[in-house]
Every structure is written in structure tokens, then in C-alpha cells.
Amino acid sequence: MDRSHSQMSDEQLVEAFQAGHVAAYDELVSRWQSKIRGAVWRVLGSTEDAADITQEAFLRAYRGLKAFKREAKFSSWIYQIALNLCRDSLRRKKGKSYVSLDEPEPQIPALISKSASPLELSEGNQLAERVRAAIQKLSEDQREVIILKEYEGLTFAEIAETLGLPTSTVKTRLYRGLVEMKQHLAREGVTSASAIHDSNES
């Protein structure tokens, strides 16, 4: 890859691409593909289709990059494309109304262990599973905002740009999403008291 490309900002890379330097797209892909794949994986709730959707997102971005208006950030745009593909995928799956083997019966983990501490859960790699299960219960809107903020580290302004929403709506969705997560996590056997305990210890 062109060394100079790695020192360019996303905006400069987009500009270079639009000026005919196709290789600039390599750097954009390299910079964003694992982030996008992570977000897609989390939104979908499983590894299934995450790689395909990520690849499709970058293909679509490639096709549309010539016409991309540079007032928006490339990252917001590629997240937007990927999230749209995720929504389509989830809608198609909902239409099929199949039973996911990835998703455990919601009540079972809570029945097994109501009072497991996060430490114990981590040891058994169960905390991740319970968080995943709890996130899947959120509405699509809340899930997207939480994933973009919590795992992708986007600013409120970036999330607002990605989702085409006012910043205040993003904050409200995030707040409500977190409150719901607290309830879902409690049902999954992860209590806030034990989480705080874990938080203080670490």
C-alpha cells in the first residue's frame, strides 16, 4: 500500500480516490473494515453473515464513493451503509421467522444462576453471552445506538450523522437503551450490585 496514504485523513483519502487514485480506497478499507465488521457482528448478534455484509458494505461504498459528498464523514457513511444492510438482513430473517440456534432460551440462564457475580460469569465466558442476549432484546434503534457508542466509540455527533438523527434523540435512545439493558441484564442474572462490585474491584 502507498505509504503516503496511511498518513492521510479519511477526507484526504476520499478526495484522492475521487481524483482517480483508486489505491486510496485500500487504506480506507484497511482502516475501517474490522470496525465495521465488529459493529455488524454485534448488530446481527452472531457471526453469521457478518463478513458477507461487511464486504457488501465496502463494495457499495466503492461504487458510490465517486458521488460521495465530502461534507459527511466517510466513517459515518460506511457505518450507515453497513447498518442499512444489517436492517435488511434482520428484516429478511424476521420474515422467515426461524428459530435461531445462537439465541438461548431467555429464561434458562436466569433460572440457572440468579446471583452469579460478573467475575464468575466471566470465568465461564457467560457474561459475554448474557450481555449479547440482553442486547438482542433491545429495539433495533436502541441496539444500534448502544453499539455505536459503547463498542465503536463514536461521538454523539458522529452517531447523529450516521443515523440521520438530532443529537438529543441519540442521547435519549442511548439513555433508554441503557435503562432497558439494566433490566434485561438483571433478568439474565447480572445484577447491577454485582457489576458495581466487579467495577470497583477492577
Added chain:
Amino acid sequence: MTATLSCEALRDDIIALLYDDGDSADKSRARDHLAQCVPCRAEYSDLKSVRKALQGWDLPVPAPLPQPRSSGRFLAPGLAAAAGLILGIGLALAGRNALAPAASPASAASSAPAANVQFVSFDQLQEVLKTQESRHQAEIADLRRSLTLVSESPASSGTLTAGALKNVSNLSPATIERLLKASEERQARMFEARLAGLRTESDLQRQYDMAQIAAGLAYIDSRTGADAARTSELMKNLVRVTAKPQDR
């Protein structure tokens, strides 16, 4: 706990403080409110613990890459356009060098492992075709060799067989000659039958493979030349990029 109207109004500020993302004035307003509002303080603490729990959901390692698919499933109806495109581009890159004239042998070699991951279906197809072809060729060559041996040395084998037969029976040389001829004809017929069987099997496989390849090429042909070249360039880039270890 009951949130008052002012608590509701300060939620955006509290979220800004929770994520340390926002104006310092917003965050300071939230801090002031939390200092005097017990329910909000409790909720803030809960939200912090939810955030802590959320961090327990790690990405799988290594990050998922496209999985190899069986060639049968690869071109099934309703397959994602990207998958069709990948097969098409893979074919274009491998079979139609005109689309990628700049690719040097070195770069082709360096991108080969990535191609194995990204375009596994196409590679597998090629590999399977090659293996089958060489297996069939080898079998055909064996059969030809054995037939040639039989037809080239009828005298010696005939003499030996005739000699052996003479010891155990009273068959005349003419009868032996006739039996040998019949035997050779039978062997030739069997050989032809086996050869025909192999050809049929090979043809069926070829037809199946060609149908798959045609589907991929049809996708390419439906695009304009410039578009296809542009997309092939992207695929080259993707292959090159995905071959590198990820920093992020």
C-alpha cells in the same frame, strides 16, 4: 424512585457526563445535579455498572472472515449479489487476464493466500476440476497402456497361453487363436465401456461446472466494461488489504 421534571430535562447532560462526550457546561450541570439528587445519583451509578457489564462482550478472535461455501450452495438462487460478484470477479481475474493486465506474478503470488480465503469457492472449483481432470487423464492413460500392451503382444501372450492350454487340453491352435481373439475383443469392449463411463461422468461434471462459471460470467457481462474493470480493481485491493494482519 421518582424523577422530577428537572431530572428528566437533565438526562442528556447526565448521558454526556456518563460518556464524557459533550460540552463541559453540560457535564458540569449534570455533576451539580447528581450532587444533590439521590435518585439520579443511584441511576447514574446503575448506568455505569451497565456500561461495565457491556464491556464484557468481546468480539470473537479472530474476527470472522467469509467462510468457504460448498460450490453447490454458492450460486444458489437468491444468493447475495456480493457473493455472485466475487465469483465473477474471481473468474475475471483468473481467467480473463485482460481485466487485470497490471498484476505482476509477484503480486499475484503474494495475494494468493488471501484469494484462498476470499474467493474460496472459485479456487475450490478450479482445484476440483484440476484434480478430476488429472485423475481421469491418468485412468484413461492407464487403460490405453494396458490395451496397447494387449494388442502389441498378442503373439507372446498367445504363445504362452496356447502352450499352457496345450498342456491341459486338446484345443487346436485355430480354436485357441479364436478364443484369444474373442478375449481381446471382449477386453476392448470393456475398455470402451469404461472409457465411455468416464467421459459421461467427466461431461456431467464439466456441464455442472460450466453452468456455475456461466452464471458468474453472466453477472460480469451484465455490467459495463468500465464498471467491471473498476470492480475488479476493488477486489484486488480488498484481497491485498485482507491479506495483511489487522491493526485494529
